[in-house]
Amino acid sequence: xxxxxxxxxxxxxxxxxxxxxxxxxxxxxxxxxxxxxxxxxxxxxxxxxxxxxxxxxxxxxxxxxxxxxxx
Numbered sequence: 916x917x918x919x920x921x922x923x924x925x926x927x928x929x930x931x932x933x934x935x936x937x938x939x940x941x942x943x944x945x946x947x948x949x950x951x952x953x954x955x956x957x958x959x960x961x962x963x964x965x966x967x968x969x970x971x972x973x974x975x976x977x978x979x980x981x982x983x984x985x986x
Contacts, residue, residue: 916942916965918961918964918965918968920938921935921938921964921965921968922964929964929967929968929971930968931971932971932972932973933972935968935969935971935972936972936973936974938972939968939969939972939974944969944974946972946973946974946975946976948976949976949977950976951976951977951978951979952969952976952977952978952979953978953979953981954966954978954979954980954981955980955981958982959980959981959982962980962981962982963980966978966980
């Protein structure tokens with residue numbers, strides 16, 4: 916998921932928790948799912964933004980950020 920979907924296009928800040936929750940639900944992310952979520956990107960920076968958005972949306976569960984580079 917591109918992190919740009921999670922930020923307000925005008926303010927460049929993360930959207931509200933409610934908006935983020937709707938986005939994650941539309942992508943098939945289950946907030947009650949206990950399966951560990953692995954977040955990755957080229958450097959780990961984008962994955963950290965997604966992890967923050969998941970927290971703000973109230974999506975719990977275990978999460979791990981892969982901080983290695985794919986490039």
